[in-house]
Amino acid sequence: MFKTFLIACITFLLVPVANADTPQSFSFTGSGFGHGVGMSQMGARAHALAGESATAILNYYYKDIVxxxxxxxxxxxxxxxxLLKSISFLSASPDSLIQIYAGEVVGPTEVAPLATFTAKQKVSLRVDEQGNVTGPVSGKTLTVRWSGPNSVITFSQPGSAVRYRYGQIQVRVVKGAFEVTNSLSLHDEYLWGISEMSSAWPAAALEAQVIASRSYALSKIGTIKPSCDCHVYSHIADQNFVGYSKEIEPKIGPLWKAAVIRTNIDSSTSLAILANGKPIQAYYFSSSGGATQTTLDAWGQPSSYTQSVADPAGLDPKINPRFANWKASASQDLVAKAFLLPEIISLEIVSRNTAGAVTYIKGTSADGSTKLLRGDTFRSRVKIPSPYFQLAQ
Known part of the structure; x- marks a missing residue:
């Protein structure tokens, strides 16, 4: 009996007990949405509503550029x-064909496809842990092309299905998973699918967004990244690209496509933001907490073309109704993981930059360990709207 009691006591001592002083969550208030570097989209909208041109907007937010x-x-x-394990393709367009080729095909080809599929024939592929592809065709690298009058292909992955009209699709097995890419013309086809701003916004704001998006893409075009088999991702890691969906938005889709076309000079040249003769990596974001910040402020990396300028639109509820003032919370687990500490008992804003964004925030654990994070890194990791925040009581 004594032995049983002793074991029970030891077990009790070994079970971790939650510290009563450890908060279960942390609360924040703030303004703005996004990192705050480069062009403010809400600000661009306000400038456009005031009658400014796209060029004037871009020269306001970026410095020493043309x-x-x-x-x-x-x-x-x-x-x-x-990093996909299963994918599928389908074309519902009448008289359309999907053709899948072995390897990567560039330009016109006389090589016969591995297989041809007619309209409404679904093509499903899977890859196992050893990198073996199963389905109606197989191979470590495949090229998918579609044809027919106004043909559109639907690419499906778990949780989403997106339509594409232009270019071709490559499927490559990388580290036991599919990397799927759409290769298409940067001049127009890619930009027609960028969905970073409402197509209903003023024309000058749309044109400023097109030029910024083109400049960003041009700055990334040099190297294929092996991890994704791509120049850019189709999401916010780079730019939000939604394929054919953007230009066929009911009523307003043609407005975005028209803005792209207005920034094309001819069939081979278009307007871009240049610094020292080269396209800049044109950062942009939704809205600020009253002023933009530089790359040095946000990420500790200097750039010649970002600057801190007043951006009052981010604080205007009429322009920015969702994020002029916001409240948010983050769980103990999420905050602790952000700092790579076992738990966080307190947070302290250590410094802010001249734009008002948090430059550094400190987390303290129960054993007295502390770590610093940049404000924008903290924003991203704990999923709050912006680095323009305060600690709520």
């Missing part, structure tokens, strides 16, 4: 499916 024509005939490779 908006000028540049050759943009490159083919851009966009990752539309990352």
């Amino acid at each position: 908006v000028a024509p540049i050759v943009d005939t490159q083919t851009i490779r966009v990752n539309i499916g990352h």
Whole structure:
């Protein structure tokens, strides 16, 4: 009996007990949405409503730049499916064909496809842990092409299905999973599918967004990243690309496509943001907490073309109804993981920059350990709207 009692006592001592002083969550208040670097989209909208041109908007948010024509005939490779185990393709367009080729096919080809599928024939592929592909065709690298009058292909992955009209799709097995990319013309086809701003916004704001998105893409075009088999991702890691869906939005889709076309000078050149003669990596975001910040402020990396400028639209509830003032919370688990500490008992804002964004925030654990994070890193990891925040009581 004594032995049983002793074991029970030891077991009790070994069971971790939650510290009564450890908060279960942390609360924040703030303004703005996004990292705050480069062009504010809400600000661009406000400037456009005030009658300013796209060029004026871009010159306001970026410094030491020119908006000028540049050759943009490159083919851009966009990752539309990352680390996937199962995928499918379907074309519901009448008289359409899907053809799948072995390897990567570039330009016109006389090589026969591995297989051809007619309209409404679904093509499903899977890959196992050893990288073996199963389905109606197989191979470590495949090229998917579609044809027919106004043909559109639907690419499906777990949780989403997106339609594509332009270019071709590559499927490559990388580290036992599918990397799926859409290769298409940067000049127009890629930009027609960028969904970063409402197409109903003023024309000058749309044009500023097009030029910023083109500049960002041009800055990334040099190297294929092996991890994604791409130049850029189709989500916010780079730019939100939704394929054919953007230009066929009811009523407003044509407005975005028209804005892209207005920034094309001719069939091979278009307007871009240049610094020292080269396209800039044109950062942009939704709204700030009253002023934009530089890359040095946000990420500790200097750039010649970002600057801190007043951005009152982010604080205007009429322009920015959702994020002029926001409240948010983050769980203990999420905050602790952000700092890579076992738990966090307190947070302290250590410093802010001249834009008002948090530069550094400190987390303290129960054993007295502390760590610093940049404000924007903290924002991203704990999923609060912006680095323009305060600690709520």
